[in-house]
Amino acid sequence: MAFMEDSKIFKNQDILSSEYLPDMLPHRENQIKLLADNLEPANRGMKPQNTFVFGSSGIGKTAATKYVFRKFEDYSGIKTVYLNCWDYNTSLAVLAKLVSEFGFFVQRRGWAKDEVIERLIEALQKSKKSLLICLDEVDQLINKDQKLLYDLLRMNQYVKNPIGLIFISNNPHAFVNLEPRITSSLSLDEIEFKPYTLEEMKDILKERASNGFRSIEEGVVALASAHALNKHGDVRVGLECLMKAGRLAEQENSDKVLVEHVRKVLKDVKQVKPEILKEKINDTEKVIVGIVENKHRLSFDQLYDEYCESVDEPLTRRMFREYVNHLDEIKLIKIMQKKIGNSRIISKV
Numbered sequence: 001m002a003f004m005e006d007s008k009i010f011k012n013q014d015i016l017s018s019e020y021l022p023d024m025l026p027h028r029e030n031q032i033k034l035l036a037d038n039l040e041p042a043n044r045g046m047k048p049q050n051t052f053v054f055g056s057s058g059i060g061k062t063a064a065t066k067y068v069f070r071k072f073e074d075y076s077g078i079k080t081v082y083l084n085c086w087d088y089n090t091s092l093a094v095l096a097k098l099v100s101e102f103g104f105f106v107q108r109r110g111w112a113k114d115e116v117i118e119r120l121i122e123a124l125q126k127s128k129k130s131l132l133i134c135l136d137e138v139d140q141l142i143n144k145d146q147k148l149l150y151d152l153l154r155m156n157q158y159v160k161n162p163i164g165l166i167f168i169s170n171n172p173h174a175f176v177n178l179e180p181r182i183t184s185s186l187s188l189d190e191i192e193f194k195p196y197t198l199e200e201m202k203d204i205l206k207e208r209a210s211n212g213f214r215s216i217e218e219g220v221v222a223l224a225s226a227h228a229l230n231k232h233g234d235v236r237v238g239l240e241c242l243m244k245a246g247r248l249a250e251q252e253n254s255d256k257v258l259v260e261h262v263r264k265v266l267k268d269v270k271q272v273k274p275e276i277l278k279e280k281i282n283d284t285e286k287v288i289v290g291i292v293e294n295k296h297r298l299s300f301d302q303l304y305d306e307y308c309e310s311v312d313e314p315l316t317r318r319m320f321r322e323y324v325n326h327l328d329e330i331k332l333i334k335i336m337q338k339k340i341g342n343s344r345i346i347s348k349v
């Protein structure tokens with residue numbers, strides 16, 4: 001239950017969750033406007049400007065894009081589909097999901113890709129509306145399967161209302177290894193999200209806190225904001241400070257959330273994004289992260305030996321190296337410049 005009548009502390013606990021999409025995103029007005037302007041041609045059946053949104057973790061990229069999508073759905077009846085490429089990281093998976101959004105039943109393994117594309121074209125021709133697609137964390141897809149982008153672009157030849165694409169990544173260079181032909185057909189506009197300043201973070205958390213809590217002591221938001229800025233400026237860190245402080249206040253049967261509550265929970269609120277990613281990586285990658293976290297630093301050769309000892313059917317060195325590189329890219333481990341003998345040092349982040 002969102003509305004908490006019997007809590008002295010929380011008015012609406014959901015609002016303090018990082019899953020919650022607020023009605024207002026202070027300090028992202030400019031980016032929201034730029035994105036909306038890029039997509040606006042869809043309202044007139046024209047080609048939207050494909051856009052690449054990038055910036056560090058927890059600074060509103062996903063929230064702002066979902067916000068814009070929601071407005072397009074509400075006011076223009078345009079179909080929007082948001083996908084996270086950690087969950088959909090092959091062409092077929094994405095296309096099947098798109099088709100299912102139009103009410104077709106797709107057995108993931110049952111259909112060939114061309115069939116799925118045909119269904120999608122059929123659905124788009126019938127709907128007579130534009131389709132806007134957001135591929136979030138798009139580097140997870142580009143590294144594995146670039147064909148999807150080609151397929152989506154090609155589809156525009158067969159439908160009256162062109163498809164609009166928004167890509168999101170932490171990595172500003174997510175598209176550098178793309179085939180030049182695809183890059184030029186995409187002709188992406190870029191929108192950079194810069195980290196929030198302390199003042200901006202305070203405004204954002206103040207807004208969330210005033211809707212989430214019944215009463216808080218002055219200084220609560222400032223302390224949570226400072227901690228969030230310390231942890232790479234991720235708003236999720238600030239929200240978690242507030243949520244945990246609220247729970248502590250409740251346990252202590254306090255009348256309001258006090259600065260003291262925030263202070264007590266700070267040490268338990270770490271960077272959030274690595275924890276999210278650790279859930280998403282595959283089993284081999286989980287083993288690698290486990291070893292590196294345990295040993296703090298070791299050479300690639302040592303890491304590979306340890307890995308071979310800890311699993312029944314180890315991968316080849318070459319495949320193993322790809323996983324190590326991936327983990328370095330998403331910053332769960334660090335490949336150092338330094339070497340031991342001929343082998344680079346891998347360390348905890």
Ligand SMILES: Nc1ncnc2c1ncn2[C@@H]1O[C@H](COP(=O)(O)OP(=O)(O)OP(=O)(O)O)[C@@H](O)[C@H]1O
Pocket residue numbers: 017018019020021022024025026027028055056057058059060061062063064169170204235236239273
């Ligand atoms: N300007 C803002 N106003 C209110 N809440 C915000 C704002 N910016 C971010 N948030 C909140 O912070 C949390 C993280 O934001 P979001 O998920 O958009 O981050 P992100 O930039 O997509 O990060 P990542 O790259 O890690 O996916 C969400 O709960 C979001 O609602």
Ligand SMILES: [Mg+2]
Pocket residue numbers: 061062063136
């Ligand atoms: Mg995001």
